[in-house]
Amino acid sequence: MSNQENKTDVILIGAGIMSATLGSLLKELVPDWNITVFEQLDKPGEESSNEWNNAGTGHAALCELNYTPEKADGTIDITKALNVNEQFQLSRQFWSYLVKEDLIQNPQDFVMPLPHMSLVHGKENVEFLKKRFEALSNNPLFDGMEFSDDPEKLKEWIPIVMDGRTSDEPIAATKIDSGTDVNFGALTRMLIKHLENQDVTVKYKHSVKNVKRTSDGSWELKVKDLENGTVERHQAKFVFLGAGGGSLHLLQKSGIPEGKGIGGFPVSGLFMVCNNPDVVEKHHAKVYGKAKVGAPPMSVPHLDTRFIDNKKSLLFGPYAGFSPKFLKTGSYLDLFLSVKLHNVINMIGAGLKNLGLTKYLVQQVLLSKEKRMEELREFIPDAKSEDWDMIVAGQRVQVIKETESGGKGTLQFGTEVVSAADGSIAALLGASPGASTAVHVMLQVLSKCFPERMDEWEPKIKEMIPSYGVSLSENKELAQQIHESTAEVLKLTNQQV
Numbered sequence: 314m315s316n317q318e319n320k321t322d323v324i325l326i327g328a329g330i331m332s333a334t335l336g337s338l339l340k341e342l343v344p345d346w347n348i349t350v351f352e353q354l355d356k357p358g359e360e361s362s363n364e365w366n367n368a369g370t371g372h373a374a375l376c377e378l379n380y381t382p383e384k385a386d387g388t389i390d391i392t393k394a395l396n397v398n399e400q401f402q403l404s405r406q407f408w409s410y411l412v413k414e415d416l417i418q419n420p421q422d423f424v425m426p427l428p429h430m431s432l433v434h435g436k437e438n439v440e441f442l443k444k445r446f447e448a449l450s451n452n453p454l455f456d457g458m459e460f461s462d463d464p465e466k467l468k469e470w471i472p473i474v475m476d477g478r479t480s481d482e483p484i485a486a487t488k489i490d491s492g493t494d495v496n497f498g499a500l501t502r503m504l505i506k507h508l509e510n511q512d513v514t515v516k517y518k519h520s521v522k523n524v525k526r527t528s529d530g531s532w533e534l535k536v537k538d539l540e541n542g543t544v545e546r547h548q549a550k551f552v553f554l555g556a557g558g559g560s561l562h563l564l565q566k567s568g569i570p571e572g573k574g575i576g577g578f579p580v581s582g583l584f585m586v587c588n589n590p591d592v593v594e595k596h597h598a599k600v601y602g603k604a605k606v607g608a609p610p611m612s613v614p615h616l617d618t619r620f621i622d623n624k625k626s627l628l629f630g631p632y633a634g635f636s637p638k639f640l641k642t643g644s645y646l647d648l649f650l651s652v653k654l655h656n657v658i659n660m661i662g663a664g665l666k667n668l669g670l671t672k673y674l675v676q677q678v679l680l681s682k683e684k685r686m687e688e689l690r691e692f693i694p695d696a697k698s699e700d701w702d703m704i705v706a707g708q709r710v711q712v713i714k715e716t717e718s719g720g721k722g723t724l725q726f727g728t729e730v731v732s733a734a735d736g737s738i739a740a741l742l743g744a745s746p747g748a749s750t751a752v753h754v755m756l757q758v759l760s761k762c763f764p765e766r767m768d769e770w771e772p773k774i775k776e777m778i779p780s781y782g783v784s785l786s787e788n789k790e791l792a793q794q795i796h797e798s799t800a801e802v803l804k805l806t807n808q809q810v
Contacts, residue, residue: 321514323551327351361744366641400746456796534552
């Protein structure tokens with residue numbers, strides 16, 4: 314073991330989209346701070362951020378029906394939709410700033426314009442979608458949204474979905490052309506390269522084994538070099554745990570009281586990918602459906618045009634899977650090792666409360682390819698089995714904790730920042746909408762961990778993100794201005810590829 318003590322200002326654990334975003338923000342706000350990144354794999358963005366490990370949707374609530382629940386009185390609650398859209402606008406603005414400053418180049422390599430659509434079947438769902446459209450379409454963030462229940466119009470929008478459809482069941486869709494397909498893997502690699510150009514040290518094949526507080530309030534990390542087996546000690550005043558599913562174990566090792574009681578439940582995803590170029594060319598949109606009754610939010614089916622490695626692809630899913638691993642490259646012991654005395658009640662409670670989810674996951678794991686094809690044919694009636702292959706996407710660890718509304722053992726579907734009271738360490742837990750709202754989440758980290766610096770940093774933050782502190786949903790002129798300017802910089806003005 315090395316006796317050398319390596320000191321730095323900031324340590325970021327995990328070279329994914331979150332650490333890359335936080336590092337990029339910090340380098341603009343305090344360029345003289347020394348930053349070190351540790352990544353246990355041999356390159357950045359290979360776990361949840363990798364383009365094949367997520368849906369690649371720029372989540373802005375343009376098509377995701379689970380962000381607009383129907384209330385008991387029949388009205389549509391658009392609160393979450395507005396929040397998610399506002400958060401995605403922050404990401405667009407920060408990406409635009411980086412492009413304008415020539416800190417990253419060729420935005421078309423990570424973001425592409427792509428219509429976002431919602432598709433529903435059945436009279437009740439059609440009525441729901443129409444009410445959702447009416448609730449959203451007057452808001453400047455959803456300007457340009459269209460609704461149709463006319464089969465002929467739907468054939469223009471989504472021919473592959475309408476061809477061969479024989480049922481006379483009512484069907485409807487909304488469409489908005491300002492949606493995006495985002496290659497978060499490519500974006501992560503660009504941001505990490507940018508950080509390396511800014512003298513940030515990025516150490517690959519380095520696994521953080523322990524995190525402990527020192528007597529002076531900073532943090533000491535025990536880090537193993539996976540290539541030569543040596544163990545190093547690194548110290549920093551601020552540590553960010555951005556290791557995806559691996560963050561929970563590190564949070565537990567830190568011992569901070571804010572991490573007590575928190576558990577995690579891993580869910581893996583599978584997608585069908587089309588291997589027939591003729592079929593791929595017939596579709597150009599992200600089309601989200603409605604989750605079946607009793608199914609969890611992460612199971613919302615969607616048919617996605619994707620742009621990966623400058624090639625157009627077509628994916629359908631997700632189908633849920635189960636593995637006790639917290640990372641795709643993790644250990645089968647991850648789930649069991651995460652159970653501690655302080656969280657065992659929440660873990661048991663979550664198991665008892667979510668028997669329906671457990672049953673759903675078992676059913677999903679046991680699905681044959683033909684059964685999966687039956688679900689796909691609800692979107693593409695003429696889909697042929699030989700045209701589709703299965704790929705395994707990333708692992709997502711859903712947060713389990715006690716909440717006021719849900720009590721002990723509540724399973725959270727979302728993204729959560731857990732930080733020490735003194736702001737010296739923060740962890741990102743959870744999943745969707747995750748990467749799409751990375752800038753918003755990292756601004757949360759900054760405000761929680763550096764509250765005394767936020768007034769000083771505000772002018773620079775507003776330079777990078779003009780709508781910072783302003784509600785775009787309540788400011789039509791600014792919303793339109795920012796949408797147009799970011800679309801121009803990110804080359805999103807041509808809506809058809």
